[in-house]
Amino acid sequence: MFRRFSATPYLFLAPALLLIAVFVVYPIGAVVFYSFTTWDIVRPPVLTGFSNYTALVSDPTFWKALTHSIIYLIVTPTIIALSVVLAIVVNRKLRGINIFRALYFVPAVSGSIAIGIAWRFLFERTGFINSLLETLGIIQTPIQWLSNPNTILPIAMLLTIWAGVGYYSVIFVAGLQNIPEELYDAALIDGCNNLQKHWHVSLPGIRPQIVFVAVISSLAALKVFDEIYVLTGRTGGVLDSATTIVFYLWQQAFVNERAGYAAAIAIVLLALTLAFSILNVRFLERGQERP
Amino acid sequence: MAGARLGAGAAGAVAEVGRPPLELAAHRRPRLRARQVAENIGWYLILSLIALITIFPFLWIVMTSLKGPQDLLFSTPPQLFPAHPSLAAYSTVLAALPIPKFFLNSIVASSLTTVFNVLVSALAAYPLAKMRFRFREPIFYLLLATLIVPIQLTFIPSYLLARFFGYYDSLPAIIWPSLASAFNIFLMRQAFRGVPDELIDAARVDGAGDWRIWWQIAVPLVRPTIATVAIFTFVTSWNDFLWPSLMLPTTVNKTLPVGLAALQSYFSSDFRSIAAGVTMTVIPILIFFVALQRYFVRGLGGALKG
Numbered sequence: 001m002f003r004r005f006s007a008t009p010y011l012f013l014a015p016a017l018l019l020i021a022v023f024v025v026y027p028i029g030a031v032v033f034y035s036f037t038t039w040d041i042v043r044p045p046v047l048t049g050f051s052n053y054t055a056l057v058s059d060p061t062f063w064k065a066l067t068h069s070i071i072y073l074i075v076t077p078t079i080i081a082l083s084v085v086l087a088i089v090v091n092r093k094l095r096g097i098n099i100f101r102a103l104y105f106v107p108a109v110s111g112s113i114a115i116g117i118a119w120r121f122l123f124e125r126t127g128f129i130n131s132l133l134e135t136l137g138i139i140q141t142p143i144q145w146l147s148n149p150n151t152i153l154p155i156a157m158l159l160t161i162w163a164g165v166g167y168y169s170v171i172f173v174a175g176l177q178n179i180p181e182e183l184y185d186a187a188l189i190d191g192c193n194n195l196q197k198h199w200h201v202s203l204p205g206i207r208p209q210i211v212f213v214a215v216i217s218s219l220a221a222l223k224v225f226d227e228i229y230v231l232t233g234r235t236g237g238v239l240d241s242a243t244t245i246v247f248y249l250w251q252q253a254f255v256n257e258r259a260g261y262a263a264a265i266a267i268v269l270l271a272l273t274l275a276f277s278i279l280n281v282r283f284l285e286r287g288q289e290r291p
Numbered sequence: 292m293a294g295a296r297l298g299a300g301a302a303g304a305v306a307e308v309g310r311p312p313l314e315l316a317a318h319r320r321p322r323l324r325a326r327q328v329a330e331n332i333g334w335y336l337i338l339s340l341i342a343l344i345t346i347f348p349f350l351w352i353v354m355t356s357l358k359g360p361q362d363l364l365f366s367t368p369p370q371l372f373p374a375h376p377s378l379a380a381y382s383t384v385l386a387a388l389p390i391p392k393f394f395l396n397s398i399v400a401s402s403l404t405t406v407f408n409v410l411v412s413a414l415a416a417y418p419l420a421k422m423r424f425r426f427r428e429p430i431f432y433l434l435l436a437t438l439i440v441p442i443q444l445t446f447i448p449s450y451l452l453a454r455f456f457g458y459y460d461s462l463p464a465i466i467w468p469s470l471a472s473a474f475n476i477f478l479m480r481q482a483f484r485g486v487p488d489e490l491i492d493a494a495r496v497d498g499a500g501d502w503r504i505w506w507q508i509a510v511p512l513v514r515p516t517i518a519t520v521a522i523f524t525f526v527t528s529w530n531d532f533l534w535p536s537l538m539l540p541t542t543v544n545k546t547l548p549v550g551l552a553a554l555q556s557y558f559s560s561d562f563r564s565i566a567a568g569v570t571m572t573v574i575p576i577l578i579f580f581v582a583l584q585r586y587f588v589r590g591l592g593g594a595l596k597g
Contacts, residue, residue, distance in 0.1 A: 005425075006424065008418070008422070008501045008502075009418035009422045009424040009427070010418075010424070012414045012415060012417055012418045012422075012501075012505070013414070013415045013418060013419075013430060015411045015414060015415070015470075015471070016411050016412065016414065016415035016434075016471045016476060017415070017430070019411065019467075019470050019471035020434070020437055020471050020473070022452070023445065023449060023452070023467070023468040023471065024437045024440060024445060024471075025437075026448065026452075027444070027445035027447075027448035027449055027452075028440060028444065028445065030447075030448035030451075031444055031445070031447060031448060034447060034448070041447075041450070041451075086341065089334070089337060089338065089341075090338070092334065094331060094334060094335070094338075097338075098584075100338045100339075100341075100342055101588070102580075102581065102584050103342045103345055103346060104341065104342070104345050105580070105584075105587065106345060106346065106349070106577065106580070107345060109526055109530075109576055109577070109579075109580045109587075110349070110530075110573050110576060110577070111529070111530035111532075111547075111548055111551075111572075111573070111576065112530060112532060112548075113530075113532050113548040113551045113552050114548070114551060114569050114572060114573045115348065117352075117551065117555055117565060117569050118348035118349060118351070118352050118569060119348060120555075121348070121351055121352055121355060121562065121566065122348055122351065124562075126364060126365035126562075127365075128351055128369050130365075131365055131366060131367055131368070131369035132368075132369055134367045135367045135368040135369065162344075162345075166345060170587070170588055173588075174588075219441075222441070223441050223443060225443070225532075225533055226532050226533065229532075229533075229552070230552065230555070233555075233556070234556075246441070246443045249443060249446075250443070250446075250533065253446065253447050254537060259447050262447060263447055266441075266443070266444040266447070267444075269441050269443065269444060270440065270441065270444055273439055273440070273441050274439060277439045
């Protein structure tokens, strides 16, 4: 098909491309450059070669942050399992079911800062959880959930899971509703019980949604910041016990004013996300067999 | 996405047709109904338990905010309802921090972001879906690639850009960088692909140019997607924290989430006031959500297809 050149499509695209060039493409290039400099944002950057990267390799806090971010990925399979179960539970005809579905969605729209503060109220030394546990006689003295290096990261992960399940289950409900009822009837005739029918029909039926949620929620987990910021009160936890990659990036750039060093952390984050996305794409392609 | 919704409707119809044969066995009905009632009660118990887990932190916050000075915050057993309710915490917060200003800032920033983001996305998505031109594929894949880039990566250079453009510590600082979203362009492109070519050709025969076809034919047809994209953009922008917290150091310029975080450090151990602040900021977004709930559900459900 032969066509004369027309500027129109490019004019349609121009605003978006311009914005992306200024706010995404240029910053990536700039970050690569800054990662090879020593720089405090105020004075001009000084090229120092690979010094930031060599410093990173021998920085125990960086390794801690990296480990925490990878541990954080446990939220993804947990979220998928719980939200699939929740989707199956709410995907039935009951009077008022929409009210319940709306309630489960509330944490997702409330904003991470608000729900983070709400969770602080539960886990403070004088919070609800300690009060409950003391009443039940499980503990005698209040536990310092938020300043204990062993509990702070799991609590942050629990918060992410709690806030995510209602949100992601909506995606699974939509998937479940596209599964033809006949498949379930056939499964029942073949002798499946109620649980088995979900295993053999529901799960394969929502495979595309599972892959989608896996991608979205794992990328979000790699970039977790808000929960850590609120729950640890901007500190990253005692002994950096809840510091994640993005939190460390923020801390180095905007608290310690080591922007060059933070840029190197950003490059590691980019590499990590790229590697992860490639893995995810492989996974997606394997799931393509089913339309 | 229109196709996706049709698909869901068809599945619903199948579900309704598929049910009756089982219930035709009339003599089993009474027992079935008794069992059904028992089963439903079981489901309601499970649903309520999950709802309690979901809602409890908010309930606790609201109740804490209403506790008067004589009410204990920590006690065994835990005291949920205030015995001496008081609105003192609310007046303390309103006196100390400009919560209405935070609101106004959030509304202005989120609305402008949403309007222009949708406009930019709808413009960019149209040629990617409906026009043939030389660099269509490379541009599309470039856009997709930016989806992978963690936005936090760009914060350091964007910080400098904000100073360069002179909008540091003002709302444009958080509006400009969020005007283009590859994800929204992607969703809109999927929707535009569903616009029949015959309609576009017919309009062209009638003498309409590309811009008019876009505005008068294509855009009205993808309105459901626009609504979804707009609402998600709005909520994302409304709840955005990290970037606004870097850009808006002055109290009166803060948006709600940034103001909330400030509130938390301002009232460090005055839990009643913090709780009052959280309550005041969460309730409006909840009203917004309840009013537009069906768009949320449809948007999330449709995100995968179309």
